[in-house]
Amino acid sequence: MIKNTTLYIVIPFNVRSNDLDGRNLMNLRVKYDDGFAAYLNGKPIAAANAPSSLQWNTSASGDHPDASAVIFQSFNVSDHMQLLKEGGNTLAIHGLNAQLSSSDFLFDALLEIGVEQSGRVADSAVFV
Numbered sequence: 787m788i789k790n791t792t793l794y795i796v797i798p799f800n801v802r803s804n805d806l807d808g809r810n811l812m813n814l815r816v817k818y819d820d821g822f823a824a825y826l827n828g829k830p831i832a833a834a835n836a837p838s839s840l841q842w843n844t845s846a847s848g849d850h851p852d853a854s855a856v857i858f859q860s861f862n863v864s865d866h867m868q869l870l871k872e873g874g875n876t877l878a879i880h881g882l883n884a885q886l887s888s889s890d891f892l893f894d895a896l897l898e899i900g901v902e903q904s905g906r907v908a909d910s911a912v913f914v
Contacts, residue, residue, distance in 0.1 A: 791845040793881035795893065799913045803872045811902040812864045819855035819892040821846030821882035826869045826897075828876070832861040836882055846882035855892050867899065875913075 814824055814832050821835030835848040869875075881893040898912045 789886055790843055791883040791886055791888075792843055793879075793883075793891065793893065795879040795881060795895075797877045797879075797895070799875055799877065799897075801870055801872055801875055801913065805899070806867075806870060806872075809867075809899045809901055810864065811862070812867045812870075812897070812899045814861045814863050815858040815896040815898065816861065817856055817858055817892055817894040818850060818881065819852065819890055820850045820884040820888070821848065822893060823880040823882075824861075824863075824895070825878040825880075826863070826866055826875070827871070828878075829866065829869055831863045831866045831869070834859070834861075835884075836880070840880055844880075844882060845886075846884045849884050852890070858894075858896070870899070877913075 816822065823833040823836040823840055824831050835846040835850060837844060837847045877897055879893060879895060883891045896912050
């Protein structure tokens with residue numbers, strides 16, 4: 787068996803033109819152990835415990851404890867909403883584990899857009 791500290795996930799999804807109407811907030815919500823770098827249509831949008839230079843065998847730059855890893859952490863990526871396009875889009879994840887000998891590896895993601903109201907997301911749509 788070949789082991790590695792890296793996992794690549796590519797998630798294609800579609801956006802309709804009316805999905806974007808009036809929406810001004812985009813969050814990437816993730817559960818991860820131990821790190822990741824996320825890309826929307828090929829452009830970086832969020833990262834945690836990821837070194838600045840990523841390779842095929844990169845390890846996470848820190849540990850994300852199991853108790854935290856199973857809870858969605860939200861990353862406001864609203865500055866990247868212009869990357870969404872009508873039709874086909876791709877969310878790509880470079881998942882990172884801290885150690886080759888680690889007994890676990892977790893990644894789960896939701897990309898949601900919505901309208902910000904009083905610091906919360908209203909009228910949201912989840913794509914992945």
